Amino acid sequence: MILGYAGKFLEINLSTGSVKEVSFEDEVLKNYIGGRGLAAKILWDRLGKSWQKIDPLGPENILLFLTGPLTGYFPGGRTCVSGKSPQCNGVVGSTVAGEFGVELRCAGYDGIIVTGEAKKPVYLFIKDSNVEIRSAEHIWGKDAKQTVKVLTGECREFLGKSYPLYGEWKEPALLYIGQAGENRVRTAVVAAKWTHAAGYGGYGALMGSKKLKAIAVKGTGPLPPVANIEKIKRLIQTVNDSAYDNELWRRWGTGGGGYHFGAQTSSEPVRNWQEEWHDEKGYGVDQFENKLWIKQSWSDFGCPTCCLKIAMVKNGKYKGAITDNPDYEMQAYLGTNLGIFVPEENVYLSTLADDLGLCGIQTGNVIGFAAELYQRGILNKEDLDGIELKWGNVEAFASLIKKIAFREGIGDLLAEGTYRVALKIEKIKNVDVLQYAVQSKGISIGAHGIRSGKDFPESVSYAVGVQGGDHTSLTGLPLDSSGSELGEILNDSGVLCNFNSFGLPRNLKFDFYTAVTGLKLTRKDWSNNKGLKILQLQRAELLLGGPDHIWNPRVHDVNPPRFYEPLPSGPYKGKRVEKSEVENYKRRYYRAAGWNKDGIPKTETLKKLGLEDVDKALEKLR
Amino acid sequence: MIRVFMLVPGADFPHFCAQCQDYPCVESCPVKALSISKQTGAVLVDNETCIACGKCIDACPGRIPHMHPKEKHIVICDLCNGNPQCVKVCREGGWNVLKIVPREDQPYKLYARTPEETARDLALKMYGEKSEEFI
Numbered sequence: 001m002i003l004g005y006a007g008k009f010l011e012i013n014l015s016t017g018s019v020k021e022v023s024f025e026d027e028v029l030k031n032y033i034g035g036r037g038l039a040a041k042i043l044w045d046r047l048g049k050s051w052q053k054i055d056p057l058g059p060e061n062i063l064l065f066l067t068g069p070l071t072g073y074f075p076g077g078r079t080c081v082s083g084k085s086p087q088c089n090g091v092v093g094s095t096v097a098g099e100f101g102v103e104l105r106c107a108g109y110d111g112i113i114v115t116g117e118a119k120k121p122v123y124l125f126i127k128d129s130n131v132e133i134r135s136a137e138h139i140w141g142k143d144a145k146q147t148v149k150v151l152t153g154e155c156r157e158f159l160g161k162s163y164p165l166y167g168e169w170k171e172p173a174l175l176y177i178g179q180a181g182e183n184r185v186r187t188a189v190v191a192a193k194w195t196h197a198a199g200y201g202g203y204g205a206l207m208g209s210k211k212l213k214a215i216a217v218k219g220t221g222p223l224p225p226v227a228n229i230e231k232i233k234r235l236i237q238t239v240n241d242s243a244y245d246n247e248l249w250r251r252w253g254t255g256g257g258g259y260h261f262g263a264q265t266s267s268e269p270v271r272n273w274q275e276e277w278h279d280e281k282g283y284g285v286d287q288f289e290n291k292l293w294i295k296q297s298w299s300d301f302g303c304p305t306c307c308l309k310i311a312m313v314k315n316g317k318y319k320g321a322i323t324d325n326p327d328y329e330m331q332a333y334l335g336t337n338l339g340i341f342v343p344e345e346n347v348y349l350s351t352l353a354d355d356l357g358l359c360g361i362q363t364g365n366v367i368g369f370a371a372e373l374y375q376r377g378i379l380n381k382e383d384l385d386g387i388e389l390k391w392g393n394v395e396a397f398a399s400l401i402k403k404i405a406f407r408e409g410i411g412d413l414l415a416e417g418t419y420r421v422a423l424k425i426e427k428i429k430n431v432d433v434l435q436y437a438v439q440s441k442g443i444s445i446g447a448h449g450i451r452s453g454k455d456f457p458e459s460v461s462y463a464v465g466v467q468g469g470d471h472t473s474l475t476g477l478p479l480d481s482s483g484s485e486l487g488e489i490l491n492d493s494g495v496l497c498n499f500n501s502f503g504l505p506r507n508l509k510f511d512f513y514t515a516v517t518g519l520k521l522t523r524k525d526w527s528n529n530k531g532l533k534i535l536q537l538q539r540a541e542l543l544l545g546g547p548d549h550i551w552n553p554r555v556h557d558v559n560p561p562r563f564y565e566p567l568p569s570g571p572y573k574g575k576r577v578e579k580s581e582v583e584n585y586k587r588r589y590y591r592a593a594g595w596n597k598d599g600i601p602k603t604e605t606l607k608k609l610g611l612e613d614v615d616k617a618l619e620k621l622r
Numbered sequence: 623m624i625r626v627f628m629l630v631p632g633a634d635f636p637h638f639c640a641q642c643q644d645y646p647c648v649e650s651c652p653v654k655a656l657s658i659s660k661q662t663g664a665v666l667v668d669n670e671t672c673i674a675c676g677k678c679i680d681a682c683p684g685r686i687p688h689m690h691p692k693e694k695h696i697v698i699c700d701l702c703n704g705n706p707q708c709v710k711v712c713r714e715g716g717w718n719v720l721k722i723v724p725r726e727d728q729p730y731k732l733y734a735r736t737p738e739e740t741a742r743d744l745a746l747k748m749y750g751e752k753s754e755e756f757i
Contacts, residue, residue, distance in 0.1 A: 145756060148756075149630075149755070163689075164676075165676040165679075167676065168686075168736065168737050170626075170627055170637075171627065221692070240714070240715070244716055294749075295748065298632055301626070310632045322749060
């Protein structure tokens with residue numbers, strides 16, 4: 001067994017109620033590490049033969065909660081949630097913050113594999129090796145805040161009764177879904193602590209399809225033994241010192257972005273990306289900080305950064321709304337993207353998304369898309385159940401968010417996410433509306449535009465990334481640089497936090513892996529072999545897709561049409577992405593990644609990496 | 623020795639020995655496994671003598687002592703023999719919330735409260751009347 005792993009995974013079949021322990025060969029863990037990489041591997045081994053036929057929301061799909069060898073050691077805890085994605089039909093390694101992964105490893109497991117589908121709502125309760133499938137009928141239909149309250153109380157009471165001499169139990173870690181997940185909304189999240197979410201991928205819908213409301217875990221054992229604990233202590237100190245010095249994330253989290261990315265870099269979605277610039281000083285971070293932040297620093301276990309702030313509206317119409325910062329993505333997608341530039345209104349919409357268990361990015365994207373169709377007269381008031389979906393009309397957007405979470409009226413259509421909605425509206429209205437859909441391969445584009453050239457994504461970052469529009473998995477060249485997706489694959493497989501690993505010496509993460517596992521891993525080995533292998537596997541799973549949509553890289557490895565329109569305003573007015581530049585970059589990227597001219601991994605690339613079965617499966621696409 | 627509870631998201635707090643002046647935990651121990659450090663005034667646990675009966679938990683107004691998760695003895699903050707590591711890391715992190723002070727004749731005991739009590743108070747302070755919905 002490799003050091004740094006608990007060595008066991010829980011496999012739970014919700015159809016039969018069976019619970020068993022499974023393990024993977026050392027070779028699998030050495031190659032795919034954990035989290036995102038291991039998810040791609042497990043899903044391929046189990047579903048690969050009939051990948052295109054697997055309905056992501058059907059009982060045959062598999063829901064994964066995976067840690068990595070660095071979980072609990074690398075400062076800041078994250079857990080990777082995955083499965084065949086209801087958004088892109090491929091695999092997304094979607095990570096969520098909190099203690100869940102640490103508790104799970106202390107309970108003796110590296111991950112949880114959930115198969116089948118429960119008949120009635122359930123939640124899982126894990127206390128070390130005691131695993132129970134318990135009824136969740138009393139919390140089905142409850143929002144995030146009520147779910148957390150009921151389960152925290154119930155699980156602590158249960159622990160107290162089961163272990164009467166122990167004393168007070170620290171609350172178990174929870175992952176849960178809100179009503180949106182229960183209703184299989186494709187933009188639903190798997191969430192923790194009200195405000196943390198695994199958003200990209202749509203795994204809240206998958207969890208809801210399995211009628212799994214939540215998982216609570218309490219582990220009392222130590223973390224798995226490691227190769228060199230003294231080295232790990234030194235590395236933790238280096239990571240912490242770097243985080244302590246990072247004023248940006250410590251002081252503001254990403255909450256400074258709502259003004260910065262609009263006014264300065266001109267790369268923020270404004271009115272469904274019709275613009276990417278604004279200079280609304282009333283939307284500055286000082287307004288959030290001085291009026292709304294009731295807690296300046298909030299962290300999860302072991303995190304030196306504390307990028308979370310807590311915002312609460314104390315007066316006026318939205319009094320009592322509570323959410324995190326909101327962070328930049330929420331400020332953008334539930335603010336500027338909807339023509340909203342009032343901090344209190346933004347906090348209100350962000351709270352609504354948290355409570356209902358919706359991804360603020362992708363829900364903000366789809367309602368922004370609907371608002372543009374309303375602006376253009378393609379959707380009218382009648383289509384929208386009487387809602388006047390004008391830019392800045394916060395009440396209208398709030399109604400729409402609720403309708404989506406409960407799949408009521410127009411919400412049932414919008415619950416399918418921007419890409420699927422666009423195709424359906426095209427059919428109904430017979431108008432090309434895909435040109436207004438700002439997404440890539442079923443996944444909404446993160447709130448970082450590429451037209452001004454001043455933000456961090458590059459011209460092909462969204463077009464050829466294996467997780468589509470996911471701004472936490474951007475790619476670019478060279479492949480062994482920090483601008484490529486291979487770095488994100490390492491973080492999501494580790495599993496570790498992007499922010500706490502930001503700006504560190506380039507080899508630190510590899511040294512950390514070696515100190516934990518005792519196995520040598522170099523940057524070169526990662527980019528030429530292991531990381532690249534995971535990239536190819538995810539690319540294959542994405543391209544195979546199905547059953548409702550299959551991505552053809554000749555057609556779909558593109559930016560949203562909007563990014564080829566010139567910016568209409570701001571300091572970078574007139575700038576746009578040039579198609580020739582994208583085509584050129586794409587060709588170079590395909591070559592570097594070992595893909596053919598159409599973007600499909602080449603036989604020789606796959607064989608060299610030992611992915612013969614993947615090569616065979618891709619044959620029909622070539 | 624220090625556990626951080628978060629019964630209501632955002633309202634996290636450390637739950638550890640409040641340094642009562644009258645030592646109800648020491649009084650309650652049927653086997654005299656608890657003693658008072660001459661150097662720091664902290665409660666010291668003799669792990670060998672402790673029978674893990676849990677009486678000190680019930681005696682503590684904050685139910686602060688807790689059992690070791692794997693071994694059969696109670697865990698109580700011993701102030702790291704006068705060199706508390708929590709203070710060290712708090713300084714390093716730039717928070718400067720913790721510092722070492724001489725023991726005074728103050729009602730420290732008031733801060734020995736159960737996780738529920740502290741969570742309820744903190745949530746009220748943060749979230750106002752809304753907090754009633756959260757705990």
